[in-house]
Amino acid sequence: MKRLLMFFALSTVFLLSLGGNSLAGKISGKVRIDGSSTVFPITEAVAEEFQKKHRKVRVTVGISGTGGGFKKFTTGQTDINDASRPIKSSEKKKAAKNGIDYMVIPVAYDGLSVVINPDNDFVDHLTTTELKKIWQPESTVKKWSDVRPGWPDKAINLYGPGVDSGTFDYFTKAVNGKSQASRSDFTASEDDNVLVMGVAGDKYALGYFGYAYYKENKSRLNVVAIDPGDGPVKPDEVTINDGSYKPLSRPIFIYVSKPGAQRTEVNEFVKFYIQNAGELSKEVGYIPLAEKDYKASLEKFEKWSNNLLGENKTRLNVKKASLR
Numbered sequence: 196m197k198r199l200l201m202f203f204a205l206s207t208v209f210l211l212s213l214g215g216n217s218l219a220g221k222i223s224g225k226v227r228i229d230g231s232s233t234v235f236p237i238t239e240a241v242a243e244e245f246q247k248k249h250r251k252v253r254v255t256v257g258i259s260g261t262g263g264g265f266k267k268f269t270t271g272q273t274d275i276n277d278a279s280r281p282i283k284s285s286e287k288k289k290a291a292k293n294g295i296d297y298m299v300i301p302v303a304y305d306g307l308s309v310v311i312n313p314d315n316d317f318v319d320h321l322t323t324t325e326l327k328k329i330w331q332p333e334s335t336v337k338k339w340s341d342v343r344p345g346w347p348d349k350a351i352n353l354y355g356p357g358v359d360s361g362t363f364d365y366f367t368k369a370v371n372g373k374s375q376a377s378r379s380d381f382t383a384s385e386d387d388n389v390l391v392m393g394v395a396g397d398k399y400a401l402g403y404f405g406y407a408y409y410k411e412n413k414s415r416l417n418v419v420a421i422d423p424g425d426g427p428v429k430p431d432e433v434t435i436n437d438g439s440y441k442p443l444s445r446p447i448f449i450y451v452s453k454p455g456a457q458r459t460e461v462n463e464f465v466k467f468y469i470q471n472a473g474e475l476s477k478e479v480g481y482i483p484l485a486e487k488d489y490k491a492s493l494e495k496f497e498k499w500s501n502n503l504l505g506e507n508k509t510r511l512n513v514k515k516a517s518l519r
Contacts (some may be wrong), residue, residue, distance in 0.1 A: 205481040223251035224460035230257070230264025230277035231361050232387050233405035234447050236479035237302060238277050241468045244475070248467075252460045260385040261361025265450075269295055274455030275465070278448045279305065279361035280404070296453035298499055299494050300469065303476035303483055306430035307366055307443035308409040309419040314398045317346050320420040320427035323442065329353070329401070334378045339399065343392045347399070353381035354393040354402030360385055366403055389417065405447075407480030414514050420489075435482045447481070458498045467499070469493045 228238055229238055235258050242254040255263070261278045268276035269290040282290075282299070290297060309326070311318050317339070321329075325343065329336050329351070336371050339346040348422040356363040358375065363383075368374040373458035387404040394400040395415040409418050409430075420427035423441050449468065473483035483489075 216257070221251075222249055222460050222463060224253075224458060226252060226254040226275065226455075226461050226464045227273040228254065228256045228275040228277060229259050229267050229273045230275075230450075231261040231279040232258040232356070232385055233279040233305060233362050233407070234277035234302070234361075234449065236407050237447075237472065237476045237481060238275075238449070240467075240475040240479050241464075241471060245464055245467050245472060249460070249463070252464070254464065258385060260357060260359035263359035263365070263385065268297075268450060268452060269293060269312045271295055271452070271454060274452055274458075274461045276450040278450055279445070280364045281448070282450065298453075298456070298496060300417050300449050300451065300465070300496065301446045301484060301488065302437050302449055302468070302472045303447055303481040305445055305481055306435035306440045307362060307369075307403055307445070308406050308430050309401070309403045309421060310394050310409055310416045311419055312394055312396075312398045312400055313415065313417050315417065318419060320422050321368060322422045323424070326421070327372075330355075330367070330377055331371050332376050332378055347497050349399045352393075352397050352400045353378075354390045354400060355381050355383055356387070356390070356404060357383040358386045362404060365445055366443070406435065406482075410480035411497075432482050446484075453503060455501045456496075462500050463494060466493065469496060495500065 228242070235256060236423070238256050241448060242256055246252060247252055259267070261276070261280055264273065264276040264278070264284060265286045267273045269286055270293055314515065328334065329342060336342055337350060338348055339351050340348045342351070355366070363377070364374045367377045371377060382390075384390055387408045389403050390404050391408055391412050394402040409416055418429055420429045421443060422428070428434050428440050430440045430443070437445045438444055449465075451461070451465050456465065469489055473486065473489055476483050
């Protein structure tokens with residue numbers, strides 16, 4: 196009798212494991228992702244975990260910047276765009292022109308981090324006015340002494356994201372009042388690791404990028420407290436989440452295309468992403484959304500994608516009927 200009960204118990208566990216993983220190893224295809232280098236660490240982590248479960252699916256993740264990614268996304272070259280800013284009206288129009296409908300899904304919070312070299316012993320904080328003075332178009336700041344009296348008479352070497360970056364768009368809007376408004380004489384790269392290396396190797400450097408890249412390189416960089424007028428605040432899990440690190444706290448997103456979501460491999464990847472974004476975003480250095488927000492996104496995506504998959508079945512049935 197005990198053996199019989201044990202048999203039924205093991206059989207039940209086995210069947211439940213099959214039911215919970217009904218598509219594991221059965222789906223194949225390719226998921227094409229590009230866009231923000233800021234969102235990249237989360238998406239890369241999700242892709243790695245997803246491919247462990249679905250070994251026949253290949254997930255490619257590029258880092259051409261939010262804007263560079265949208266150029267591909269709005270013409271149907273990618274299924275998902277990582278974005279560190281909302282889509283622009285010009286990009287919306289391009290997507291509509293090319294018949295690309297999409298859904299936007301927030302995945303985590305980020306705090307743009309202004310960083311200096313650890314050997315810099317004079318910058319204790321920067322005001323938003325000083326940040327603007329440094330980064331505004333036609334800025335006359337050449338030396339640290341131009342920023343604040345008493346600081347060294349040494350050249351200030353600037354590092355920042357390239358113009359296709361959503362981080363560049365967000366920073367310039369938040370600091371200079373207009374997206375893309377910035378001085379141009381700085382070392383720019385869409386790869387945040389290049390910026391990290393630049394600041395880490397230059398005592399008089401100043402740069403900015405996503406919080407995860409600072410957190411990953413804390414031993415090589417110092418983060419600067421920002422004072423918007425009510426006292427200096429450094430970015431961390433608490434200040435980014437509660438918005439007290441301002442004006443540089445922001446949500447980050449993925450955009451999923453309708454043609455992509457109509458394919459099983461992309462559909463399953465997005466659901467997996469939402470279900471695991473909280474844990475994995477924290478793992479790579481970002482701040483997760485509230486659990487209820489992920490739950491709401493998953494319900495919204497499932498409703499949207501189920502309608503799309505229903506459209507697919509209808510089209511296939513119509514096509515079969517026309518062939519008879």
